[in-house]
Amino acid sequence: MRIALRIALAASAALLTLGVAQAQEKTLRIGTEGAYPPFNNLTSDGKLVGFDIDIAQALCDQMKVKCTFVAQDWDGIIPALQAGKFDAIVASMSITPERKEKVDFTHKYYNTPSALAVPKDSTLKGVTKEDLAGKTIGVATTTTHFNYASKTYTDSTVKGYPSSPEEQADLANGRLDAIEDDIVVLQQWLDSPDGACCKILGQPSPQPVEIFGPGAGIAVRKGETDLVNKLNEAIDAIRANGKYKEINDKYFKFDVFGAES
Numbered sequence: 425m426r427i428a429l430r431i432a433l434a435a436s437a438a439l440l441t442l443g444v445a446q447a448q449e450k451t452l453r454i455g456t457e458g459a460y461p462p463f464n465n466l467t468s469d470g471k472l473v474g475f476d477i478d479i480a481q482a483l484c485d486q487m488k489v490k491c492t493f494v495a496q497d498w499d500g501i502i503p504a505l506q507a508g509k510f511d512a513i514v515a516s517m518s519i520t521p522e523r524k525e526k527v528d529f530t531h532k533y534y535n536t537p538s539a540l541a542v543p544k545d546s547t548l549k550g551v552t553k554e555d556l557a558g559k560t561i562g563v564a565t566t567t568t569h570f571n572y573a574s575k576t577y578t579d580s581t582v583k584g585y586p587s588s589p590e591e592q593a594d595l596a597n598g599r600l601d602a603i604e605d606d607i608v609v610l611q612q613w614l615d616s617p618d619g620a621c622c623k624i625l626g627q628p629s630p631q632p633v634e635i636f637g638p639g640a641g642i643a644v645r646k647g648e649t650d651l652v653n654k655l656n657e658a659i660d661a662i663r664a665n666g667k668y669k670e671i672n673d674k675y676f677k678f679d680v681f682g683a684e685s
Contacts, residue, residue: 532639535682562591
């Protein structure tokens, strides 16, 4: 009887240990682009870094799960999520009605405006449709910036690029009259040696919510409500406990979250 009891206790302990280990090993796979500094970028040795990466790690820590990161080209990032390559997208993805037809979103984790940059010797005076008539504007495709430029600058040539660095290089080399992107991304480039050529021309105003959305959110597969709720709770928690501000201040001199909504 004692032997049977010992065996039962040992089995229970083994199951408990296994359960704890499995809980500790739970992993959330995060997809991101790796070509959108300072939000996400690949270093020369292939490491993903940036605001998105630090925020995702903080959320995983808050949720007590392990994070792994997967670099994915922007054009294929939603199909890759749908195919199960990763569990969530943390890649500065704006929450828009079109995207909400394909994925579910958390509430925003930051919100910054769009802007246009031009060469320092540009004669352009403003960012209206009339100001940019006849000009060529570079924009990363499948972004809210591309949607805005295509709908607004109908008297201009809107040229699509795979990601921000390509459009920046063409502006610096005189192949474009202007580029449109997130103002933080543009300003970081302008502050670097590669961006010494250029300047911010201005911000489109107003910035229509129906195009730009309420901000950048985390995307998950349709119907994964439990994960959305857990991520929302984690976003709220790191905003409240100071972790968000710690990460924010590492990259920005202002609250990138934007107005409370």
